[in-house]
Amino acid sequence: MLKQTEGSHAVAEAVGLCRPEVICAYPISPQTHIVEGLGEMVKAGEIQDCEFINVESEFAAMSVAIGSSATGARTYTATASQGLLFMAEAVYNASGLGLPIVMTVANRAIGAPINIWNDHTDALSQRDSGWIQLFAETNQEALDLHIQAFKLAEEVSLPVMVCMDGFILTHAYERVDVPTQEQVDAFLPPYEPRQVLDPTDPVSIGAMVGPEAFSEVRYLAHAKQMQALELIPRLAEQFKAVFGRDSGGLTHSYLLDDAETVVVAMGSVLGTIKDTVDEMRAAGEKIGVLGITSYRPFPLDNVRAALQNAQRVVVLEKSLAVGIGGVLSTDVRMAMSGLQLHGHTVVAGLGGRAITRKSLRALFAKAVRGELGHLTFLDLDWNVVNKQLERERTTRRSGPAAESMLRDIGVIATGIV
Amino acid sequence: MSFQPVHFYQTGTFTVGNRLLAQEERSVQANMERTNSLNSGHRACQGCGEALGARYAIDAAMKAASGRLIAANATGCLEVFSTPYPETSWQIPWIHSLFGNTAAVATGIAAAIKVKRHKGQMGDVRVVAQGGDGGTTDIGFGCLSGMFERNDDVLYICYDNGGYMNTGVQRSSATPPAARTATTMPVGPEPGNAFGQGKFVPAIAMAHEIPYVATATVADLRDLEYKVTKAMGMRGARYIHILVPCPLGWGAASEDTIKLARLAKETGIFPVFEAEGGELTSSLKIRRQQPVEEYLKLQKRYAHLFGKTPAVATIARLQAAADKNIRKYGLLDQEAN
Ligand SMILES: Cc1ncc(C[n+]2csc(CCOP(=O)(O)OP(=O)(O)O)c2C)c(N)n1
Ligand code: SF4
Numbered sequence A: 001m002l003k004q005t006e007g008s009h010a011v012a013e014a015v016g017l018c019r020p021e022v023i024c025a026y027p028i029s030p031q032t033h034i035v036e037g038l039g040e041m042v043k044a045g046e047i048q049d050c051e052f053i054n055v056e057s058e059f060a061a062m063s064v065a066i067g068s069s070a071t072g073a074r075t076y077t078a079t080a081s082q083g084l085l086f087m088a089e090a091v092y093n094a095s096g097l098g099l100p101i102v103m104t105v106a107n108r109a110i111g112a113p114i115n116i117w118n119d120h121t122d123a124l125s126q127r128d129s130g131w132i133q134l135f136a137e138t139n140q141e142a143l144d145l146h147i148q149a150f151k152l153a154e155e156v157s158l159p160v161m162v163c164m165d166g167f168i169l170t171h172a173y174e175r176v177d178v179p180t181q182e183q184v185d186a187f188l189p190p191y192e193p194r195q196v197l198d199p200t201d202p203v204s205i206g207a208m209v210g211p212e213a214f215s216e217v218r219y220l221a222h223a224k225q226m227q228a229l230e231l232i233p234r235l236a237e238q239f240k241a242v243f244g245r246d247s248g249g250l251t252h253s254y255l256l257d258d259a260e261t262v263v264v265a266m267g268s269v270l271g272t273i274k275d276t277v278d279e280m281r282a283a284g285e286k287i288g289v290l291g292i293t294s295y296r297p298f299p300l301d302n303v304r305a306a307l308q309n310a311q312r313v314v315v316l317e318k319s320l321a322v323g324i325g326g327v328l329s330t331d332v333r334m335a336m337s338g339l340q341l342h343g344h345t346v347v348a349g350l351g352g353r354a355i356t357r358k359s360l361r362a363l364f365a366k367a368v369r370g371e372l373g374h375l376t377f378l379d380l381d382w383n384v385v386n387k388q389l390e391r392e393r394t395t396r397r398s399g400p401a402a403e404s405m406l407r408d409i410g411v412i413a414t415g416i417v
Numbered sequence B: 001m002s003f004q005p006v007h008f009y010q011t012g013t014f015t016v017g018n019r020l021l022a023q024e025e026r027s028v029q030a031n032m033e034r035t036n037s038l039n040s041g042h043r044a045c046q047g048c049g050e051a052l053g054a055r056y057a058i059d060a061a062m063k064a065a066s067g068r069l070i071a072a073n074a075t076g077c078l079e080v081f082s083t084p085y086p087e088t089s090w091q092i093p094w095i096h097s098l099f100g101n102t103a104a105v106a107t108g109i110a111a112a113i114k115v116k117r118h119k120g121q122m123g124d125v126r127v128v129a130q131g132g133d134g135g136t137t138d139i140g141f142g143c144l145s146g147m148f149e150r151n152d153d154v155l156y157i158c159y160d161n162g163g164y165m166n167t168g169v170q171r172s173s174a175t176p177p178a179a180r181t182a183t184t185m186p187v188g189p190e191p192g193n194a195f196g197q198g199k200f201v202p203a204i205a206m207a208h209e210i211p212y213v214a215t216a217t218v219a220d221l222r223d224l225e226y227k228v229t230k231a232m233g234m235r236g237a238r239y240i241h242i243l244v245p246c247p248l249g250w251g252a253a254s255e256d257t258i259k260l261a262r263l264a265k266e267t268g269i270f271p272v273f274e275a276e277g278g279e280l281t282s283s284l285k286i287r288r289q290q291p292v293e294e295y296l297k298l299q300k301r302y303a304h305l306f307g308k309t310p311a312v313a314t315i316a317r318l319q320a321a322a323d324k325n326i327r328k329y330g331l332l333d334q335e336a337n
C-alpha cells in the first residue's frame, strides 16, 4: 500500500511485518522514532507475540538480543552513533556467536565533539565486527532491506545491520510502498535456528577457544560472509518476484556503461550525486555512479567490474579514517588493484554538513580536469582551520579546539542568528 | 590411584547424615537422580569453592525446574574452567557471552521463553544467570541493576571469592578490607584493601525491592540448596550471593575451603540472610561465635596482619565490622548468648 510516511515509521512497519519476537532498544537520536513506532505497534496488537523490553543501555540492548536470539527468538534492535560504540563489545559477540539479530543503525556522527547529525562514522567503525552491513539509499529501500535482512541473517546465521542516514532518511516524509503481511510471509519463513538453548537438547554456546581452532572459527565467519555475497543478489531477485521492485543487491549502477568518471558512494547522498551526474551528462560528460548497498561483505568483483573501463574514480564518503583519509575508498582501492585509473577520496557530509549539487558539480568537474588531489575535504572552511592551527602554534594554552573554532565562525554556526 | 581414606561422618559439624532424614528432606546432591549440571572433569583448582557452590546451586535449580533450565554465564573462573573447547562440563543448555552482560543475556533468554510459551512452542523453562563477584558487582553491575529494576524473571547467582581470580587475583569491589590482592598493593600505605571502600551487592539488591535476595556460603550447602529451591519457587528477579573461598587467591589450603566459609559466617564477617521485597526475613544464626583472627590467619592474603608486630588496630577494625554485621543482620540468637 502506498503511504506518505516518515522513514522511521516505514522501517517500523517493515520490522513489524517480519513478526519479530523480541525487540529491545535504548533511545538515541535519530533512532528513537523507529523504536517508539514499534512499541506502539506491539501495544496495539499489530505485532503479536512480541516482547518489547526497555533496557538500561545499548550494551544491555545487544546483550538481551544475544540471549533471546540464542533461545530461538527473532530479535530486533536499533541504535546509532555513541550507542553503537557503547554496545561494541556485544556487537562483536553477537556475530562471533553466529546469532541472526537484525539491527537498524540510523547513521550519525561520533563525538567528541558531540554531534547528532548524519554521517557514516558509526557504522563504519564496526566494519570488521563480522556483521553484514547494508546501506539504504531511500526510505523505500530502507523498508525493503529490513525484510531482506531477516531472511539473509537467518539463512547464513549472521547478524545484519541495516544502515540508513540519520534524519535525512529517518525523519524524512516520503512516499513508500508498504507490503502486505501475506507478501512478507511468502518471502520470509519462520526462524529456524541453527543452534538454540533448549533443555531437551542441551548445548554449551560461547566456549573458550584457543590457538588450536581460533583461526578456523574466524575463517568460518569470513566464509559465511562470502556465502552472503552470493545470497544477497539472489534474495534481491526473490524479493522482486514477490514485491515487484528492485531493492537491495550488492551494488546499484547508474549510467556506468560508457562512464570515464565513476563516483562511488553509499546511502542517501546517491540521490544528490545522480542529479548532479544527470546535469553533467546533459552537458556531454561521460560520468556514472556506483552505489554500494552491501558494504560488508564488500563486493570486490562488482566494484572492479564497474571500474574496469573507467579512467578515474571518485569515492565520496561520509567518513574519515583519521590519519589516512578514506574508509570506503580503502576498500574500493582494493577492488582496483592492477587497474590503471586515478583514485580520489572525498570526505564529505561529516556531522550533517550538507552536500550540495553545486559543490558536487564543481568537485566532479575538477576530477575530470585532472585537478583533484588524492584526498579532498569537501567544502572545508580553511580559514577556520588555519586560524586554529595558528593559534596552537603561537599559544600553549590554546583552549578547547572545537569551542575556539565555533567562536571564530560566529553565531551563525550555532543557529542563534 | 593413591589410597584416599573415606570419611562417612563429619565430626565437629552440625551436619546431619542424610539417611536419618525422610526421603523428601534429603539433599539434592544426595539423590542419585541429581543432574550433575557441572560435571566432573572440569579444570578448577583443588578445593575451589566456586565449583562446589555452582554444582550445588545449579543442581538444586535443575531439580526445582524439573530439568528445564537455561544458564547464562559471565566470563570468569567458572566459565573458563568449565568450558575449554571442545570440552564442556555443563549438562544443561548454557551460554557464555561476555564478562559484563550476563544479567541482560538472561533477560533476553527469559523474554524469548515467554514469547515461545505464549505461542505454544515451548513449555515452561526457567533461567539462571551466574557470574563471579567482578562480573556481578563491578563490570556487570549496570546490567544486573537493570534486570532487577525491570523485575525480569531471572535468578542471578553471584559466586563471591572477593576478587578477580581468573585474571590472577586483582581487587574487585567485593574484595574485603585489609585483604591483599595484586592491585591493592600499589595503592595506599597498606598492602591490603582499604577500609571504607567496596560494596555489598546483596544490600543493593534489596534496595531494588526485588522478590528475593539471599546470601549463602559453601559451608552450609543444605542452606544453599534450600535458598535456591525457594528462589526457584518465585517469579521475577531473584538474587543469591554465595561466599566461595578460593584457595589460590586467598592463599589458603585446599582442604580449608569449607572451614573458611564456615568461619566467615561464624565470625560475622559474612552475614547469611534472606530478604523478600527488600525486607530482611531471616538470618542464619551464628552457632559458636569466633574471633575474626580465626578466619584471617588461615589466609595468606591477610598474612601482613600477622607479622612480627601484629596489626592489632587493623584486626580490631575487622572485628568491629563483623560485630556491626552481627547487629545489623541479627546474627546472634539473643537467648542463646
Ligand atoms: C570487558 C572485559 N574486561 C576484562 C576482562 C578480563 N577478565 C576476565 S575474567 C576477569 C575476572 C573475573 O573475576 P570474577 O568475576 O570475580 O570471577 P572469578 O574469576 O573471580 O570467579 C577479568 C578481569 C574481560 N574478559 N572482559
Ligand atoms: S582461582 Fe580460585 S576461583 Fe578460580 S578455579 Fe582456582 S580456586 Fe576456583
Ligand SMILES: [Mg+2]
Pocket (backbone or CB within 6 Å): B132, B133, B134, B159, B160, B161, B162, B163, B164, B165
Ligand atoms: Mg571473583
